[in-house]
Amino acid sequence: METMLTVDNLGKSFKDKKIVSNISFEVKKGEIMALLGPNGAGKSTTIRNIMGIMYPDEGTITFRDKGKKDIPRNKIGYLPEERGLYKNVKVMDILLYLAELKDYPLDRAKERALELLKKFDLEGKDKVSVEELSKGMGQKVQFIAAILHEPELLILDEPFSGLDPVSQELFKNEIRGLAQNGTAILLSSHQMNLVEEMADRLFLIHRGTKVIYGPLDDVKKQYANFKCTIHGVNERSLLESLPEVERVEQNEETAVLYLSKDVQPANWLKNLPAQLDVQELSIDRISLHEIFIDIATDKNLLKREENLDA
Numbered sequence: 001m002e003t004m005l006t007v008d009n010l011g012k013s014f015k016d017k018k019i020v021s022n023i024s025f026e027v028k029k030g031e032i033m034a035l036l037g038p039n040g041a042g043k044s045t046t047i048r049n050i051m052g053i054m055y056p057d058e059g060t061i062t063f064r065d066k067g068k069k070d071i072p073r074n075k076i077g078y079l080p081e082e083r084g085l086y087k088n089v090k091v092m093d094i095l096l097y098l099a100e101l102k103d104y105p106l107d108r109a110k111e112r113a114l115e116l117l118k119k120f121d122l123e124g125k126d127k128v129s130v131e132e133l134s135k136g137m138g139q140k141v142q143f144i145a146a147i148l149h150e151p152e153l154l155i156l157d158e159p160f161s162g163l164d165p166v167s168q169e170l171f172k173n174e175i176r177g178l179a180q181n182g183t184a185i186l187l188s189s190h191q192m193n194l195v196e197e198m199a200d201r202l203f204l205i206h207r208g209t210k211v212i213y214g215p216l217d218d219v220k221k222q223y224a225n226f227k228c229t230i231h232g233v234n235e236r237s238l239l240e241s242l243p244e245v246e247r248v249e250q251n252e253e254t255a256v257l258y259l260s261k262d263v264q265p266a267n268w269l270k271n272l273p274a275q276l277d278v279q280e281l282s283i284d285r286i287s288l289h290e291i292f293i294d295i296a297t298d299k300n301l302l303k304r305e306e307n308l309d310a
Ligand SMILES: Nc1ncnc2c1ncn2[C@@H]1O[C@H](COP(=O)(O)OP(=O)(O)OP(=O)(O)O)[C@@H](O)[C@H]1O
Pocket: 014, 019, 037, 038, 039, 040, 041, 042, 043, 044, 045, 046, 081
């Protein structure tokens, strides 16, 4: 798959403080690459370096494979973390102005703007001035502005923040559709459930450095052990004595058993002792959300800090 963005060994400091270091990843055509990390981890700093809003102290940013001709800047779309469009301007005028800055043909831009406004439930808002829009509506217009010129590479910094669930779904489907049509997408988000549904690969950054980089499925296989949730009245000592149980979290009549990496759930279930009180039982993989919290809070319960072959 063709590479649309290569970040190689990026390093950036503010004053004497190193904010990000040794950040390397790629975004390929048609994939959604998630850039994840706790608040202050360095995601926006990484994105701002990619977008040329600030310059790297170390490393390089290339739009395409290293050594190949870069894709032009007007083929990049960007939704910044800071929201805001010119207030006193009509929605269509701002969209056409931004499309023109990207050298996108005006008639096509107008046609697409109307289509996209309709898609995002903003039909008829083209003649309304930006200041009359609600926060979520404004965000939709800004998102439309980021994709109107049919970018080959789309960089989205927290696209879902402040959106209601219906709008989140709209954004999710649109982002997915763009990737299916070949757009390379770098997506920074805190909404782990959405990331889990959407991302092909992820890069997890913590305190400015890489913690995990790899395909989502591999990350889940490697980090997301099984856990078994049991509702019932059971002694903690009994739960802890069960085979393959690494850790027990118990709250009144609910216990979560974290199982070892190589457990075979079907076999494990078969061997549960008869005296175990089971009113309800479920087995799930640990979610990306839990993996994230584990790393972000330095609990390191997963005890693995290695990188997957991306
Ligand atoms: N212009 C700046 N001058 C000094 N420090 C900065 C500047 N911009 C960011 N930082 C610091 O860099 C670190 C990373 O910030 P950054 O905005 O990249 O994090 P983030 O991962 O995007 O966080 P969030 O999820 O909260 O948006 C933080 O400690 C922040 O205080």
